[in-house]
Amino acid sequence: MTDKPVVIVGGGPAGLIAATAAAEQGANVILVDREKHAGGILNQCIHTGFGLAFYKEELTGPEFAERAAASALVKGVKFMNETSVLSVSGKTVSVINEHGVSDIDAGAVVLCTGCRERPRGALHIPGTRPAGVYTAGLAQKLVNIAGFLPGKRIVILGSGDIGLIMARRLTLEGAEVLAVVEVMPAPGGLRRNIVQCLDDFGIPLYLSHTVTDIRGKNRVEGVTIAKVDEKFNPVEGTSFDLDCDTLLLSVGLIPENEIAETAGAEIDPASNGMLVDENLMTTVDGVFGCGNALHVHNLVDDLAVEAAQAGKNAALYAAGHVFAPCTIPVVNDGAFGNVVPARVSGTQPAVIRFRVRRPQKGAAVSVGTFSKRFAHLQPNTMESVTVPADAFTDKKEAVLCLNNTL
């Protein structure tokens, strides 16, 4: 039983930390990653702000990745780099690399496949299709890894954290960032990033605005920006043009679950994340999920806690541990954008992670007989509550409720 390995799919922060946690339980762990070097997206996130909670030290992305990979190695995790997972069937993981296709017979699988950026095609922006439209993360890779500046005069659509970070990066590397344009009335990224990435460099932020046209034949020559109303429709007479050679898109991240689908794991159609129970097991027995493939996190430090739980549980499962059946569905009362997990057992404390749909001041989040008060809740910030087992008094469903306490 215990000889079968725990297979971790993905070598980003979630995969590295899940692998380490599984190995700490004594499991034989194989981490499969398509890249040559572990660390995933952290390697292109050269800014600081990582590790404060997890390593008690402020690190850059590559530094965090290097520490996480070193810990995994020390704990005996075996790395299969430059190897892609083709599919997962039952607990058989089919992989391909330069030696060909092979199958790994796993005792448990943890899917740590991360997320992808929402592309231009999902936005319905009118205009031509010139070169010079990039997602923010692609621009980040071009600048920080490959050493290319994607343009000289740049407009950024969307105020997600990657877009804000790139506004600063591109400015520091010699480009001019003309504007960050956000369709919502509030920024998508963290407040600190507005301050240190935009305000520090005098980059204007246009809230409740969007890009209504992209101009240019071979290369982007300019964009048209307009104010939007409450229904996000452009307001006539408010549009203005900016001449630029590049448009970056920072308009959201979507969990990447193609491999989870091959395993037959149920996906939440609203978030595109895997549906998991309180142990972070998907709807497929022995297949676990964590990290941005489950729901997109703000902070790698929070993600690390979740990933460690998934890795530990996968190791327990592989060693023959049987978890209490999770028969109580967790129900969103409608105030939350996303709630993880989807099911709990009511026999152990459960961590419930969520985002609110609208900003809240002085609100309480409750489940069963448990309630916790929050001074502020923001849609751009994931929060969590740890609900004790005896709070789940209703065995038919556990409704996550938001109550204004002001």
Added chain:
Amino acid sequence: MSEQHVVTCTVCPNGCEITVTVENGQAVSVSGNRCKRGEPYAKAEVVNPVRTLTALVRLNGGECAMCPVKTSRPVFKKDLKALAEKALSITVDAPVRCGDVLVSDFDGNGADLLAARSIGAKG
């Protein structure tokens, strides 16, 4: 005369709104910070703001074209652009180890420029 400034702390993702009381050009007290690290940040922010710079240097013969770098301690905010430009004019030979001092006293005020990733030589 005392005056009050509100600054958003960027030390950690909490992003506290900190009120700093300034008397005669000196930051005398702060409130609103949820941890003690906010105090020196907020005081410096109204007098002479500082930031840790992360930037890139070119890598010669490495597995990547660029090596991420950071300053060993915060540098003056007003110098960020010039220092990033200076970093980009530097080429170092692979391999580099994370934490290697690439340039000592990079900003003229005692902050060293450190490699922030280990990158091997190509081939």
